[in-house]
Amino acid sequence: MPSLKDLKNRIQSVKNTRKITKAMQMVAAAKLRRAQEAAEAARPYADRMAAVMAGLTTGSVGSDSAPRLLTGTGSDQRHLLVVLTSERGLAGGFNSAIVKLARLEAQALAAKGKDVTIVTVGKKGREQLKREYASSFQRHFDLSELKAVNYATAREIAEDILERFEAGNFDVATLYYNTFQSVIAQVPTSRQIIPAVVPEGAGEVGGATALYDYEPGEDVILHDLLPRSVATQVFAALLENAASEQGARMTAMDNATRNAGDMIDRLTTQYNRSRQAAITKELIEIISGAEAL
Numbered sequence: 346m347p348s349l350k351d352l353k354n355r356i357q358s359v360k361n362t363r364k365i366t367k368a369m370q371m372v373a374a375a376k377l378r379r380a381q382e383a384a385e386a387a388r389p390y391a392d393r394m395a396a397v398m399a400g401l402t403t404g405s406v407g408s409d410s411a412p413r414l415l416t417g418t419g420s421d422q423r424h425l426l427v428v429l430t431s432e433r434g435l436a437g438g439f440n441s442a443i444v445k446l447a448r449l450e451a452q453a454l455a456a457k458g459k460d461v462t463i464v465t466v467g468k469k470g471r472e473q474l475k476r477e478y479a480s481s482f483q484r485h486f487d488l489s490e491l492k493a494v495n496y497a498t499a500r501e502i503a504e505d506i507l508e509r510f511e512a513g514n515f516d517v518a519t520l521y522y523n524t525f526q527s528v529i530a531q532v533p534t535s536r537q538i539i540p541a542v543v544p545e546g547a548g549e550v551g552g553a554t555a556l557y558d559y560e561p562g563e564d565v566i567l568h569d570l571l572p573r574s575v576a577t578q579v580f581a582a583l584l585e586n587a588a589s590e591q592g593a594r595m596t597a598m599d600n601a602t603r604n605a606g607d608m609i610d611r612l613t614t615q616y617n618r619s620r621q622a623a624i625t626k627e628l629i630e631i632i633s634g635a636e637a638l
Contacts, residue, residue: 430470
C-alpha cells in the first residue's frame with residue numbers, strides 16, 4: 346500500500362498534468378477557429394475549380410490532344426499514395442485513422458499485384474508506415490521545416506508529385522487525409538488526383554449544365570489548369586487536415602483533463618482514508634499505552 350507521501354506526490358503530479366492538458370486544450374481551441382475558417386473558406390474555391398474542370402473536360406476526354414493528367418497513362422499498375430498527417434501527436438486517433446485508410450488501400454492494391462509507392466507529409470504518418478513500407482517510400486515532406494500550411498507548401502508538394510508523374514514513376518496518385526466536419530468528427534478521406542477525377546454534377550449550375558465557349562481552347566486551358574488543380578486539391582487537403590488535427594487534439598485534451606480530474610478525486614479519497622487510518626492507529630496506540638500505565 347502506498348504511503349501518504351507517495352499518494353501526495355502522485356496527486357501533485359496528476360494536478361500538474363491536468364494543468365498541461367488544460368492549457369493544450371485551450372491552445373487547440375484557439376487554433377481550431379482559425380484553421381476551421383481557412384478550411385471552410387477554401388471549399389468554395391475548390392468546388393468552383395471542380396465545376397470549371399467539369400466544363401472543360403466534357404469534350405476533351407478521349408481526344409488525342411488531351412493532357413496525360415486527364416487521360417492517364419493508360420494503365421493503373423503503379424500507384425502513388427500521398428499520406429498527409431501531422432508533425433505532432435496527442436491528437437487522439439487523428440493520425441492513426443489516416444494511416445489505417447492508406448494501409449488498407451496499400452494492402453488491397455498489393456493483393457491485386459499492383460506496385461505501391463508512398464510519399465508522406467508529416468512525421469507521424471512516416472513513423473507508423475515505415476515498419477511495413479520503408480522500401481516503398483519515395484519522399485518525405487517535413488511540415489516543421491515548411492513552417493506553415495499555405496499555398497506555397499501545397500505547390501511544392503504538388504510539383505514533386507507532377508515531376509514524378511512526368512518521369513513515369515506512377516500511373517495513379519491518391520491523397521489521404523482527414524475531412525473536418527466538427528470538433529468530434531473528422532472523416533478519413535481518399536481522393537484521386539492523377540488522373541483527374543471530376544465529381545458527377547460538378548459542372549452543373551442551378552440543376553443544369555453550364556455551357557461556355559473557351560478561348561484559345563479547352564485543351565490549351567487544361568494543360569495550364571490541371572497542374573494548378575492538383576496543387577489546389579493538395580492545399581485543400583492540408584487545410585482540412587489542419588482543422589481536423591486541432592479538433593481532434595482539443596477533444597483528446599478535454600478527455601485527458603477530465604480523466605485527470607477523476608484520478609485526482611480517487612487519489613484524494615484514498616489519501617484521506619489512509620490518513621484517517623494512520624490517525625486512528627496512533628490514537629489506539631496512545632490509548633493502549635495510557636491504559637497500560
